[in-house]
Amino acid sequence: MSLLHVPDARAGMNAFAVPTWWASLEDERVTRDDDELPDVTVLDLADLADDRTLLVVGAMAELLAEPTAEGLAAWVAEVRAVHTAAAPVHLAVSLDEVTSLDQLLTLAAGRRWPRFDVAAAAAHSDADPVPPQSVASGQATARAYADAIVAQVEVLLPPTWQTAVDGTADATACISRALDTDPDLGPAEARAMRDACRAALADLEADGVTISGPRDALLWPVRAERGLVPIDVATDAALEVMLGQLERPADLAPDRAVVVPVEDLPARALLNRLRGSR
Amino acid sequence: MTGVEPLPDGTTLVHIGPYKTGTTAMQGALWEARDALATHGVAYPGELAHEMNAAMAVALGRVDPGKDIDAFRERWYAMVGALQDARPRVGVLSSEVYCEATDDGARTVLDVLGPQTHVVITVRPIVRLLGSQWQQYGQNVPVPSYDDWLRAILDAADAPDGGTVTPSFWQRHRHDRLVERWVGLVGADRVTVIVVDDRDHRGLPAAFEGLLGLPDGLLRPPADKTNRSLTFAEATLMQELVDRTSQPPWTSADHGRFIRFGAARGLQAAPPDPAAEKLLTPGWAIDRALEVGAAMAQRIGASGARVIGDLGLLSDRALAPAEGENAPVTAIDPGAAAALAAGIISKLTGVHPRPEHRDLAGPVERAVWSRHRAVTELWDAERDLAGARRTAARELARRARRRLGGD
Numbered sequence: 001m002s003l004l005h006v007p008d009a010r011a012g013m014n015a016f017a018v019p020t021w022w023a024s025l026e027d028e029r030v031t032r033d034d035d036e037l038p039d040v041t042v043l044d045l046a047d048l049a050d051d052r053t054l055l056v057v058g059a060m061a062e063l064l065a066e067p068t069a070e071g072l073a074a075w076v077a078e079v080r081a082v083h084t085a086a087a088p089v090h091l092a093v094s095l096d097e098v099t100s101l102d103q104l105l106t107l108a109a110g111r112r113w114p115r116f117d118v119a120a121a122a123a124h125s126d127a128d129p130v131p132p133q134s135v136a137s138g139q140a141t142a143r144a145y146a147d148a149i150v151a152q153v154e155v156l157l158p159p160t161w162q163t164a165v166d167g168t169a170d171a172t173a174c175i176s177r178a179l180d181t182d183p184d185l186g187p188a189e190a191r192a193m194r195d196a197c198r199a200a201l202a203d204l205e206a207d208g209v210t211i212s213g214p215r216d217a218l219l220w221p222v223r224a225e226r227g228l229v230p231i232d233v234a235t236d237a238a239l240e241v242m243l244g245q246l247e248r249p250a251d252l253a254p255d256r257a258v259v260v261p262v263e264d265l266p267a268r269a270l271l272n273r274l275r276g277s278r
Numbered sequence: 279m280t281g282v283e284p285l286p287d288g289t290t291l292v293h294i295g296p297y298k299t300g301t302t303a304m305q306g307a308l309w310e311a312r313d314a315l316a317t318h319g320v321a322y323p324g325e326l327a328h329e330m331n332a333a334m335a336v337a338l339g340r341v342d343p344g345k346d347i348d349a350f351r352e353r354w355y356a357m358v359g360a361l362q363d364a365r366p367r368v369g370v371l372s373s374e375v376y377c378e379a380t381d382d383g384a385r386t387v388l389d390v391l392g393p394q395t396h397v398v399i400t401v402r403p404i405v406r407l408l409g410s411q412w413q414q415y416g417q418n419v420p421v422p423s424y425d426d427w428l429r430a431i432l433d434a435a436d437a438p439d440g441g442t443v444t445p446s447f448w449q450r451h452r453h454d455r456l457v458e459r460w461v462g463l464v465g466a467d468r469v470t471v472i473v474v475d476d477r478d479h480r481g482l483p484a485a486f487e488g489l490l491g492l493p494d495g496l497l498r499p500p501a502d503k504t505n506r507s508l509t510f511a512e513a514t515l516m517q518e519l520v521d522r523t524s525q526p527p528w529t530s531a532d533h534g535r536f537i538r539f540g541a542a543r544g545l546q547a548a549p550p551d552p553a554a555e556k557l558l559t560p561g562w563a564i565d566r567a568l569e570v571g572a573a574m575a576q577r578i579g580a581s582g583a584r585v586i587g588d589l590g591l592l593s594d595r596a597l598a599p600a601e602g603e604n605a606p607v608t609a610i611d612p613g614a615a616a617a618l619a620a621g622i623i624s625k626l627t628g629v630h631p632r633p634e635h636r637d638l639a640g641p642v643e644r645a646v647w648s649r650h651r652a653v654t655e656l657w658d659a660e661r662d663l664a665g666a667r668r669t670a671a672r673e674l675a676r677r678a679r680r681r682l683g684g685d
Binding site for chain 1: 505607624634642648650651655
């Protein structure tokens with residue numbers, strides 16, 4: 001049994017965590033002790049490895065009172081204020097509103113919502129094309145990226161279409177988030193802010209804070225450079241492909257019957273099986 | 279090739295590279311021509327054009343992260359066993375991995391192949407290898423900027439251990455020491471050095487045709503767009519990605535599979551942005567590399583090994599790459615940025631939905647495997663259900679026919 005600490009809504013974080021929402025869940029795992037832990041709702045969970053404090057966050061622009069180094073420092077201080085050795089903070093980046101306990105627990109586990117939908121994935125095969133990707137209007141560089149990635153992605157094996165689609169969508173969304181067509185800051189200030197955000201996240205992680213979800217949303221957006229994609233943004237998008245897969249696995253039953261076709265077995269493994277365990 | 283004496287019947291030719299000396303082209307040419315080679319008594323065994331991990335397992339005692347060394351060692355022995363059973367006029371093995379063989383590894387290779395082994399070493403001017411090797415390292419491990427790397431490398435040209443920055447560069451590319459080492463192992467009469475002239479695309483295949491006693495023009499290196507040099511911006515992008523995936527939470531197994539053989543291949547498969555600047559090599563580095571090349575040519579000439587081609591090319595300024603210094607780049611063409619991610623995605627879709635994931639798979643591969651496996655199991659279940667329904671329908675029809683027949 002481990003405890004999931006969910007601080008009340010604050011500074012753009014845990015916007016869902018208000019008394020009426022908790023009351024609507026009517027779940028006995030949800031407890032509250034304002035004397036012991038003020039401003040925190042606690043969930044008693046069987047399948048959480050260790051106690052942790054959950055902060056569900058959206059894009060950085062929604063978190064900062066002002067897009068300055070001081071504003072960033074203030075947000076970092078908010079995170080550090082609830083980060084303890086006993087219940088370290090997990091920052092779950094979610095660009096969608098939290099509407100269910102199932103969703104909340106998925107995010108707390110470091111997974112993405114919605115989860116991998118095997119039935120939807122099984123409705124397609126490698127014969128299906130990867131669909132065109134949408135980007136916000138006016139994002140010419142993001143549009144060029146989206147068109148290029150769809151043209152270049154290959155689906156190599158029949159059951160992997162959804163992987164190609166998710167990877168393409170994750171990368172394109174990352175580029176679209178990062179390239180701001182209507183910036184609040186000038187190019188140099190936005191670049192400095194993005195770098196400062198990246199450094200702040202690295203410091204938090206070095207202190208034991210964990211992060212899941214599309215964490216590039218916690219980096220300040222920048223402008224495309226004369227129609228080109230900034231190197232760090234292109235790298236973020238490539239990494240987002242792998243992070244999206246890592247955090248959206250399928251849950252195979254651990255005790256599922258595994259029938260290994262003989263032709264799939266290396267000869268040595270087959271021999272070992274025939275010999276039996278010693 | 280005119281003037282190249284064929285190797286004696288019963289020889290096993292081992293082409294040991296080193297890297298970036300036309301090995302991929304020759305492996306492709308040999309692989310594509312296997313059937314034609316067989317008709318001339320030449321065998322090029324294996325299941326791939328380049329059995330890299332099999333060669334690594336035996337020659338280096340390691341394999342790429344995530345691979346099973348025992349399985350690849352067995353594969354190498356099986357490959358050599360097949361070669362020895364077939365008893366071709368000439369057998370050929372080719373892997374640049376052999377150039378880095380440990381003492382034990384080299385001894386094993388030579389002992390297993392037997393006394394009729396002939397070692398072929400292809401050499402190119404060092405000055406032409408600097409840029410491509412920096413790029414290659416940058417696809418695998420974090421490396422300093424090109425200028426800093428050049429200084430570190432060229433300062434260490436005479437260091438016995440190759441220096442501290444990417445020491446394998448000189449372990450691979452002190453071609454003179456490489457030749458002397460293998461001459462020491464097998465004797466000068468069993469080592470041939472081929473000097474590769476990049477201006478003559480027929481030179482290297484023709485040299486192999488001559489050694490193998492093949493008709494002119496039989497070996498044709500395939501057009502390989504997946505091994506092209508990266509532009510400076512692409513190399514910078516690749517190195518940013520490698521810097522970030524060479525540390526936790528990323529693992530070497532996932533890095534190897536999805537970055538080295540995914541992202542990098544994706545970039546190389548896409549056409550380069552014609553407006554992008556190529557990698558430029560500073561003049562001081564060109565001068566120094568030509569000096570090193572001249573010294574190497576002298577020692578190779580003195581080694582006693584047979585030399586095909588002109589050792590003077592190793593210090594020929596006419597072969598130097600584009601000279602200059604690149605301005606730092608901070609952004610890249612959207613098509614190249616997309617190619618980086620597309621390379622990873624395509625590699626992810628190659629994760630096989632086998633019943634269990636590979637033992638040595640990294641976390642990303644395991645997650646992707648679980649998705650593919652879940653889809654496969656659902657398809658299997660649906661097939662089983664459809665099959666059961668068909669069986670039930672057939673049974674009902676059979677009973678109905680019996681009843682009607684009975685009436």
